[in-house]
Amino acid sequence: MAAAQLTTDHLTERHRATLDQALEAIRTRAYWSPHPEHPKAYGEDGSLSAADGLAAHRAVLGGRFELEQPGTDGWVGGEVSPYGPELGVEYPHADPDVLLPAMRAGLGAWRDAGPETRALVCLEILARISGRTHEFAHAVMHTSGQAFMMAFQAGGPHAQDRGLEAVAYAYAEQVRVPGSADWSKPQGKRDPLALRKTFTPVGRGVALLIGCNTFPTWNGYPGLFASLATGNAVLVKPHPRAVLPLALTVRAAREVLTEAGFDPNLVALAAERPGEGIAKTLAVRPEIRIIDYTGSTAFGDWLEANARQAQVYTEKAGVNTVVIDSTDDYRGMLGNLAFSLSLYSGQMCTTPQNLLIPRDGVDTDAGPRSYDEVVADLATAVGKLLGDDDRANALLGALVNPDVRGRLEAAGGLGEVALASREVAHPDFPDAAVRTPVIVKLDGARKVWESGEDEVPFLSECFGPVSFAVAVDSTADALDLLRRTVREKGAMTVGAYTTSAETERAVEEVCLEESAQLSLNLTGGVYVNQTAAFSDFHGSGGNPAANAALCDGAFVANRFRMVEVRRQA
């Protein structure tokens, strides 16, 4: 291997301060990010400008995406933008019998590099990705259907933050034990027993990242960087509709690894033919020792049950609830909720689905409001928010796939429609399916309890721009329903609005007992469906929606093992 262009000194100079800031941020949980959110912040210091990012994106379309991976036995593709155009990119298809052994070849040197160098290499990869954020924004937009600004922020700086957060956790976990220690045990009048011990964190082997359609980078980076930083190789298996953002990621990783003197095959791409379903095959390969997955509950459960040779981290479906008891900022609440329901057409795993509203209404600073009034006012707020097509397009993005559209169209049949969905024309992409959310009124929580009936619409995840305004007997009834929903169906987020200290305490208690992340009385510019890296936990890992949280010690601690060698001193 050629002499490394990127020496440890270079890497330290470039990134050690950033790593230290990240370590401090995960300790204080205060706001911090090294990745600018504003598109105009890019274009200098070697990063791509808006125009250059778009040009880079266009240059990739319609061609082969070369990665020079071992075991490439063909070329596959077929991504179609939710905005209409075919991407036309072809990716290498890998023979796992060749690729997986090749990925193991560099593990020894990667282990020997140690936790700090691994962390710094990961930070360099993230810096390269950050420099191409404008290009990534287009790639995320045209695979997930997110509107450009969201694709830019969530797919760019926010995803990079989550990756960096995982690196910081991984580094901190590995250096909790020193590299070596002298141990001397007194023996009374005899000489002490003395040992020299060395401790080496060793990765488990090859990790498999199974990417998702909606947030290929944001949901993919934590697992990818946690595994890589802890000494593993990472095979990236993107969702077949969202390959490009992760292919760009793999390319950046391979470039940096090479420049730093490591084997580029420590990170590789596994693209697939339509319908090939390689995740299921790869997941049970003996080389695969770690799996990160975001997607359906069915496949997540399958992985947990069957990929027994691996540590499996899953984010699956959940049913997110907002309890509306009372508010001292009715207008703020309606505006906040309207935004939460609309953002990316409700296609976030954190979007509220069930709004639990007492049948007798709620107290607000604008006077008491009946259930019907609250629902009507929320419908009006959503309608106003999305009344202008430009703004609607900027918020909603496009429906990611026909299944979402199908659920949206079927939702009207589930109850009284308080707000109908409308089609929004996109000025640039006439084939984009842009739809405003539907709000459906439902009743009968009490009936659910009494009948023991399980299959009511609001007790399953209805992924997409569909919310249910569920009439409940009381706030106490709402909390019972919240508890049951989290316990049985899982939840990535819970929201609540109340002016009562007692109710606040009661909803907190439910969330503490059922391990759900709670946002209280959000009426401003923070939304229940958004979390910030270094401060907020995404999911709890303690309810059925996910078996891990992004990011905590448990997310990284079992991706490596500590091997001790002791010698007489």
Add this chain to the structure above:
Amino acid sequence: MAAAQLTTDHLTERHRATLDQALEAIRTRAYWSPHPEHPKAYGEDGSLSAADGLAAHRAVLGGRFELEQPGTDGWVGGEVSPYGPELGVEYPHADPDVLLPAMRAGLGAWRDAGPETRALVCLEILARISGRTHEFAHAVMHTSGQAFMMAFQAGGPHAQDRGLEAVAYAYAEQVRVPGSADWSKPQGKRDPLALRKTFTPVGRGVALLIGCNTFPTWNGYPGLFASLATGNAVLVKPHPRAVLPLALTVRAAREVLTEAGFDPNLVALAAERPGEGIAKTLAVRPEIRIIDYTGSTAFGDWLEANARQAQVYTEKAGVNTVVIDSTDDYRGMLGNLAFSLSLYSGQMCTTPQNLLIPRDGVDTDAGPRSYDEVVADLATAVGKLLGDDDRANALLGALVNPDVRGRLEAAGGLGEVALASREVAHPDFPDAAVRTPVIVKLDGARKVWESGEDEVPFLSECFGPVSFAVAVDSTADALDLLRRTVREKGAMTVGAYTTSAETERAVEEVCLEESAQLSLNLTGGVYVNQTAAFSDFHGSGGNPAANAALCDGAFVANRFRMVEVRRQA
């Protein structure tokens, strides 16, 4: 509930400094223990003297062991000391439908107590246990068959150390995130987005500890205290032959919990009728969210596959290897190995089983020694070590059960016996089965490779005082066999003797790649089968012998989840 006798102030004064020392010890890995190893160190400051400990032990025998647990529906017992006498103790038998809900009742207050108070309560429990170390020594001796001094040390201070280590890890993990944080995100010219966040570690529910026969306290305390300190209740299900040490532990825990103002049912005992097999039933109860287990691979694998509602930590069987390449202290090596093979009749999960010795012999400071000579010299060393019956009894203890005796007796049929086992008479317990180890010469590692044959005796764990002196073609052949053994069968320990830097590096590489803990060239008073809390890892969690290590971040980090509540500031 009555006012707590043990206030947080009391607990802080008594134990905070010890907790801080433990936190420092797990960071530096230097030698440290607050628990004296010498029996004479006890008897003052309220701790039981040798005589009082024996009296306390005798007072418990032949009676009912009251714990005042809810759901007690009968009394069960039947322990027989491996030294002969029946213990005659009866323990409460629990109806899990009553006991498990009762154990959940105190979880809210235990959660609200916070990580520091929980840690201090755990340290008070350990201090109570420490004060009764002499009583525990008899309980461990007469359930495990360990000789008194070993039962005293391994069952007393060393077990308490491992419990304290788990508490330190649990505390450290929970306070990595602050209890609250203010988060403020700049918004250019607009007001910053500001949130007040609280973070609460919440236990998963009820943990189940499934104890083992040979080290009821040492192997039990890490999981018990890790779960309790992270906010869980713990149901202790002892091995039916080793109930007493854990019943004493449960009693101490319930006393302290009560005095500190918590629900004593946070810790409870689940004893069983002979053949009842309640572990299998309890393990899949929905209330059980964590399981710690030490025992057979078959049941450990069953738990991992079936107790899917729980986090499962297992220590199972393994095949421990010592590679003998060369030594500059032949006499020291032989003495060290002889002790390792003899201690507790080889009934440690860490006892070496396979001694891999090149067919052409090894270089030593006493000149070259052929394979036959090395084996004969080792046999002589063991014979001398155990030649005196008093010393033999003090080292060997008794065989823990008839299965071990059966394996010992069958071992002679597997190959040429280099050292035959002999019966040792015990001066106080004529019915004790005390046996010296057998060493059997085997050959054919190469044949194993060539035939692909799997079922050779030395590739399965032969638990008990049986070792195999396996002739190999070369040290390289030994390393291949070591690698295969660790990868396929698992290993808690690996030992090696070599004067060659190259060979040392090669055996290290195997252990790093296969995740095995390695001891190199031990010739003095530290043995491959012993690990020290706060410094050594017991197991790696990275090979089939165990899915967790005692103790590291991964052992505690997933026993609780962090629940965040955020509010607009």
